[in-house]
Amino acid sequence: MVLVTAGVVVAWPAAEKHLSALPFLDSVIAALTPSAPVWPLTGVPADAVADRSALAVKIENSADARPQTGLTAADVVWEQVVEGGITRFVAVYHSDLPPEIGPVRSIRPMDTAIAAPLGGLLAFSGGVPPYVTAAQDAGLQVLSQDSGADGFHRTSTRTAPHNVYAVPQTLVGQADAAHRASPGAQFDHPAAGEQPTAFAEGQPTATLELTLSGVSHPRWAWSDADGRWLRSEGSTPAVEADGMRIGATNVVVLRVDVVATEARDPAGNPVPDTILTGTGRALVASGGHAVEATWSKPGTDDRVTLTGADGAPVTLAPGPTWVELVPNSGGAVATG
Structure with a gap:
């Protein structure tokens, strides 16, 4: 069967069973337009891709931290186990910088391996020196709330330590000359005419x-x-x-x-x-x-x-x- 969506004809095997996923298919086919620039971390088409660094931010996920702010704007979110079995996120922002994100928490040892391929910024509320040094040695620019970086604030609606929030635009604006370039793609996306x-x-x-x-x-x-x-x-x-x-x-x-x-x-x-x-x-x-x-x-x-x-x-x-x-x-x- 041939499925026609958004003016593009694509051969879909057994396409009938996929018709219920049309919102998903429309986004796929729109992104496969060869001439359209795409955001490197999402593969989503853009009129123009902003020349700015990727921002990775450590976000809390304990019961006291929910509901969080700004996660839906992230291009990529990584979930990891930390002490006590709870999890935390590393949320990566590039195509969209929301007004506020949080709660922001401290760096952990695995964060460097997550963020290093982006070559940009890693923001967090604090952390032990060896973890911070490892991130810097991997080529990341670190922005820490407890070191006085701009863009962090505490909200009065949460109790510490669950009340540190950040403004992504302010964080990205502190990128130095070596950390201002857009990131490379972190995952592969389909070529024109292909399905994921x-x-x-x-x-x-x-x-x-x-x-x-x-x-x-x-x-x-x-x-x-x-x-x-x-x-x-x-x-x-x-x-x-x-x-x-x-x-x-x-x-x-x-x-x-x-x-x-x-x-x-x-x-x-x-x-x-x-x-x-x-x-x-x-x-x-x-x-x-x-x-x-x-x-x-x-x-x-x-x-x-x-x-x-x-x-x-x-x-x-x-x-x-x-x-x-x-x-x-x-x-x-x-x-x-």
């Missing part, structure tokens, strides 16, 4: 049930009406402070080793480190479908690459992506 890999080759998938720890159970459900995956914290829908539902065009699950470091938090819990170099299993979900893959990241400065069983690159649909770092030990992934 999960949609073309994967299995129909309605839900992703993840276990990151004993207390962290994010859930993603595909919405045909929204053309995206919608996030829940366990059984509770995840929303922003303005009530907007948190969602993503793609969800990328990376199975990773998580090891305890010698550092301890104030409660005595060991600070974990996620090993984000090497290779491992992956699951890529786009357009109500999911496909198994292998992830690879040779070094700290290298981006994550996704490869299918046939050895070909796995491409993502144009749009925001959430990356879930699910531990090999104690973590779990279930699809429905």
